[in-house]
Amino acid sequence: MSRDILVIAKREFIERVRTKAFVIGTILGPVFMAAIMIVPALMASKLAKSVSITVIDAEGSLRTLVEDSLRGGTGTPEAEKPEDPMNARPRNVGTTQFVIKPAVGADVAAQREAAKKAVLDGKLDVYVVLPQDVLKESKAEYYSKSVTDFEGIRAVDRAIEKAVFAKRIGAAGIDPAQIAALTRPLDLKRLRVSEEGEHEDKGISFFLSLILVMMIYVGTLMWGQIVMTGVIEEKSNRVVEVIVSSTTPRNLLFGKLVGVGGAGLLQFGIWILGLVGVSAASGSLAFLSGLELPALNPVLIAAFPIFFLLGFFLYASLYAAIGSAVNTIQEAQNFIFPVMLPIIMAMVCWPVVMRAPDSTLSVVLSLIPFMTPILMFLRMSVLMPPVWQIALSVVLTSLAIALVIWIAARIYRVGILMYGKPPNFPEMLRWVRHG
Amino acid sequence: MTHALQLKNVRKAYQEKVAVKSLDLEVPKGSVFGLLGPNGAGKTTSIRMAMDIIGPDTGEVLILGQKTDKSLRNRIGYMPEERGLYQKMIIEELLVFMAELKGVKPAESKRRMMPWLERLGLGGLHRKKANELSKGMQQKVQFIQTLLHDPEILILDEPMSGLDPVGTNVMRDAMIELSRAGKTLIVSSHQMATVEQMCDRVVLINNGEKVLDGRVSDIKASYGKNTLVLAFEGDGSFLKGLPGVAAVNDHGRYAELKLGPGADPQAILKAASDRLRITKFEVVEPSLHDIFIERVTEVPA
Ligand SMILES: Nc1ncnc2c1ncn2[C@@H]1O[C@H](COP(=O)(O)OP(=O)(O)O)[C@@H](O)[C@H]1O
Ligand SMILES: [Mg+2]
Numbered sequence: 001m002s003r004d005i006l007v008i009a010k011r012e013f014i015e016r017v018r019t020k021a022f023v024i025g026t027i028l029g030p031v032f033m034a035a036i037m038i039v040p041a042l043m044a045s046k047l048a049k050s051v052s053i054t055v056i057d058a059e060g061s062l063r064t065l066v067e068d069s070l071r072g073g074t075g076t077p078e079a080e081k082p083e084d085p086m087n088a089r090p091r092n093v094g095t096t097q098f099v100i101k102p103a104v105g106a107d108v109a110a111q112r113e114a115a116k117k118a119v120l121d122g123k124l125d126v127y128v129v130l131p132q133d134v135l136k137e138s139k140a141e142y143y144s145k146s147v148t149d150f151e152g153i154r155a156v157d158r159a160i161e162k163a164v165f166a167k168r169i170g171a172a173g174i175d176p177a178q179i180a181a182l183t184r185p186l187d188l189k190r191l192r193v194s195e196e197g198e199h200e201d202k203g204i205s206f207f208l209s210l211i212l213v214m215m216i217y218v219g220t221l222m223w224g225q226i227v228m229t230g231v232i233e234e235k236s237n238r239v240v241e242v243i244v245s246s247t248t249p250r251n252l253l254f255g256k257l258v259g260v261g262g263a264g265l266l267q268f269g270i271w272i273l274g275l276v277g278v279s280a281a282s283g284s285l286a287f288l289s290g291l292e293l294p295a296l297n298p299v300l301i302a303a304f305p306i307f308f309l310l311g312f313f314l315y316a317s318l319y320a321a322i323g324s325a326v327n328t329i330q331e332a333q334n335f336i337f338p339v340m341l342p343i344i345m346a347m348v349c350w351p352v353v354m355r356a357p358d359s360t361l362s363v364v365l366s367l368i369p370f371m372t373p374i375l376m377f378l379r380m381s382v383l384m385p386p387v388w389q390i391a392l393s394v395v396l397t398s399l400a401i402a403l404v405i406w407i408a409a410r411i412y413r414v415g416i417l418m419y420g421k422p423p424n425f426p427e428m429l430r431w432v433r434h435g
Numbered sequence: 436m437t438h439a440l441q442l443k444n445v446r447k448a449y450q451e452k453v454a455v456k457s458l459d460l461e462v463p464k465g466s467v468f469g470l471l472g473p474n475g476a477g478k479t480t481s482i483r484m485a486m487d488i489i490g491p492d493t494g495e496v497l498i499l500g501q502k503t504d505k506s507l508r509n510r511i512g513y514m515p516e517e518r519g520l521y522q523k524m525i526i527e528e529l530l531v532f533m534a535e536l537k538g539v540k541p542a543e544s545k546r547r548m549m550p551w552l553e554r555l556g557l558g559g560l561h562r563k564k565a566n567e568l569s570k571g572m573q574q575k576v577q578f579i580q581t582l583l584h585d586p587e588i589l590i591l592d593e594p595m596s597g598l599d600p601v602g603t604n605v606m607r608d609a610m611i612e613l614s615r616a617g618k619t620l621i622v623s624s625h626q627m628a629t630v631e632q633m634c635d636r637v638v639l640i641n642n643g644e645k646v647l648d649g650r651v652s653d654i655k656a657s658y659g660k661n662t663l664v665l666a667f668e669g670d671g672s673f674l675k676g677l678p679g680v681a682a683v684n685d686h687g688r689y690a691e692l693k694l695g696p697g698a699d700p701q702a703i704l705k706a707a708s709d710r711l712r713i714t715k716f717e718v719v720e721p722s723l724h725d726i727f728i729e730r731v732t733e734v735p736a
Contacts, residue, residue, distance in 0.1 A: 004536055008536070015521075237521065238519030241483075242514075242515060243536065246509075246536040246537055247536055
């Protein structure tokens with residue numbers, strides 16, 4: 001590789017990185033990303049309704065059990081493990097969280113009166129009454145201003161049920177150890193919940209990986225366009241003639257791609273670092289604690305720069321060829337669409353590939369070089385394809401890049417010294433043949 | 436002896452338009468070489484072929500006796516006709532960048548650029564962006580850019596165009612100095628008068644073909660002292676009717692009279708002084724401009 005390529009790449013890189021647009025974009029990017037991650041989590045936690053509840057226990061032995069259960073415990077004091085991080089932090093984000101208010105009053109009747117008054121005054125949301133014969137009759141009462149909070153009601157129902165069952169089992173003469181054993185299903189249930197949480201968690205990080213795919217798409221087009229604008233400027237500034245008297249047009253083209261691609265990569269790198277940073281810091285940041293922030297798959301993070309660069313080199317060299325053939329950005333518009341077509345096609349194929357990521361169609365589509373940057377990366381986010389397919393797609397795309405750069409360099413070589421009416425496609429093909 | 440630049444039978448056509456037709460050209464080392472001709476003659480095309488920016492359809496280009504390559508190009512400084520700088524770049528960084536492409540280390544080019552900036556009246560402006568400078572200043576920056584890597588050969592395409600009189604003088608002095616320092620200068624111009632005093636050798640081209648080639652002194656000598664320069668007060672319109680006067684270039688109070696074969700300058704002076712107050716009278720060699728006009732009209736293209 002010629003030293004000239006590095007000199008040119010360095011200039012391009014510095015010129016891009018110094019622009020206001022770059023600085024602002026680089027700073028706002030992570031803010032935007034963080035917003036994407038935090039806002040849903042924050043909304044989920046805001047949606048998690050806090051309900052104050054008083055348990056009035058006429059039966060006399062159930063209150064603690066019910067309250068524990070409402071708090072998210074297991075309903076049996078023995079099984080409570082406060083040091084367990086899963087208990088320390090409520091996992092049921094997005095569901096009802098109960099705040100237990102002790103019953104006030106000497107007897108049940110007084111307690112009912114006080115609770116009723118508190119509900120009417122708006123100081124209490126819910127009170128439940130466990131009648132004396134609750135163990136026998138399996139009937140309890142739920143009082144609230146509205147009785148349409150089905151999720152809350154179900155939770156209360158379950159908590160009381162749990163306590164009642166535990167008591168009945170105890171009454172059947174089974175010892176507390178066995179009760180604990182018999183409450184194991186509750187433990188199992190909690191594990192299921194945590195698996196559900198993980199599943200949901202995967203949902204958001206999957207969503208994030210789709211954002212990465214979008215970033216490859218937008219980034220390829222955006223940075224490609226920047227290359228094109230740069231070529232047009234160089235041409236209309238007439239700087240290009242001095243440069244090609246010092247080095248070859250191919251070196252100039254290649255240096256440009258490396259420099260601008262590097263700037264794009266730096267910006268994305270900072271964005272992703274920001275993303276990872278927010279995820280990592282979420283535990284220690286006070287305002288974020290309690291939120292479930294999604295984690296990105298490290299393989300995807302590592303693959304991102306590769307696929308971005310593949311897409312960028314492929315498309316930006318075509319953009320550069322266009323830029324060299326025209327005099328103004330307006331003139332370039334006519335040529336841009338055909339160049340963008342394959343990548344737009346890739347976006348159109350997105351749903352097909354997402355639904356059946358390992359179907360033959362998806363495999364074939366993702367191996368087409370002009371679609372690889374989007375579709376192979378999409379497949380990697382949905383369902384990791386076999387390594388050989390990934391490797392093959394990278395090799396094929398690299399070969400395509402070599403070919404496209406060769407073609408683009410020939411158009412570029414002729415185009416940069418051409419002023420006046422821009423050529424049509426057949427003319428460009430002639431340049432490629434005779435270059 | 437190897438030449439600084441040789442074009443051997445080069446030809447270049449753009450679609451139907453033949454810009455350069457089988458041109459031969461030899462630039463001796465250390466000379467100041469003028470490539471002259473009217474607009475559209477093919478000067479820029481020839482120079483671009485010499486710089487390997489465009490490839491000739493046929494023929495061969497030799498720089499210092501060799502086919503061009505990267506290391507040879509680094510020994511040339513080229514100022515294209517179409518000038519331009521990266522508008523958003525700081526002058527210092529711009530010059531460093533261009534010199535680095537020619538293989539000069541940044542520290543070295545920074546050291547070298549200061550005296551030149553100073554000398555061309557751009558002292559203290561090295562941290563300015565190109566678009567903060569006037570057109571003329573930008574042109575000077577471009578000139579510095581052309582010579583910062585200390586090239587042996589400078590190829591300047593229309594170096595004087597667009598410069599004000601002061602700029603023209605500064606540029607000419609710099610060129611003379613470079614020539615004295617042993618550099619080879621190849622200068623193109625469509626205004627022959629601006630470079631004719633400076634050049635040792637010229638090639639005159641028209642419509643892509645060579646019209647004249649040789650040492651300036653030889654070319655002029657071959658035409659003899661056939662031009663009469665008169666400065667006068669009065670109405671000189673009768674001059675072109677005098678016997679022996681083939682053509683007149685009348686500037687109002689100053690006229691160049693081209694003499695026909697066998698004309699007597701003294702007789703003309705006498706006739707003129709009868710009706711005008713003569714302030715200057717001189718018999719001189721024709722200018723390249725006149726020679727060119729004569730050659731081109733002799734052989735219609
Ligand atoms: N890129 C080009 N495409 C088509 N014609 C060109 C191009 N460059 C120059 N020409 C034509 O070639 C001829 C020579 O041009 P040029 O070498 O620029 O002349 P000069 O520099 O002597 O003014 C002109 O007729 C010009 O119109
Ligand atoms: Mg020209």
